[in-house]
Amino acid sequence: MGDIQDQLMALLSPEDAEAEYPTEASLLRRPEPKRLPIAEATELCGVGQILASEDAGEPLAVARLASGALAILADLCPHDGGLLSDGFVDGEVVVCARHGWEFEGRTGKCLSRNGVSVPCRPQKPPHI
Numbered sequence: 001m002g003d004i005q006d007q008l009m010a011l012l013s014p015e016d017a018e019a020e021y022p023t024e025a026s027l028l029r030r031p032e033p034k035r036l037p038i039a040e041a042t043e044l045c046g047v048g049q050i051l052a053s054e055d056a057g058e059p060l061a062v063a064r065l066a067s068g069a070l071a072i073l074a075d076l077c078p079h080d081g082g083l084l085s086d087g088f089v090d091g092e093v094v095v096c097a098r099h100g101w102e103f104e105g106r107t108g109k110c111l112s113r114n115g116v117s118v119p120c121r122p123q124k125p126p127h128i
């Protein structure tokens with residue numbers, strides 16, 4: 001080790017010197033969101049909101065579209081793995097916060113790239 005590294009290591013306790021510190025890549029990853037059970041998320045989700053949910057261990061994004069319809073999509077953007085539940089609702093569209101990819105809430109079809117979609121659970125039309 002270089003002189004500076006030796007000096008820094010001398011300042012650490014033995015426990016700190018042996019500890020594993022996070023890498024730059026791990027610091028950039030967000031912690032997994034607190035996920036609500038699907039039944040609770042569908043009741044709590046208001047118009048224009050999107051919530052992190054799960055059903056049988058499957059991560060889901062639950063969104064209430066402008067029409068009042070409920071969108072339940074896999075909570076993973078196919079572009080680079082961003083969470084759709086971190087995004088937002090724009091009318092009838094769910095938008096990934098990372099790079100703005102847009103998905104039709106009712107079908108999961110990507111409006112930003114042809115031939116791409118996310119798994120989507122069909123929902124009954126809202127009672128108006």
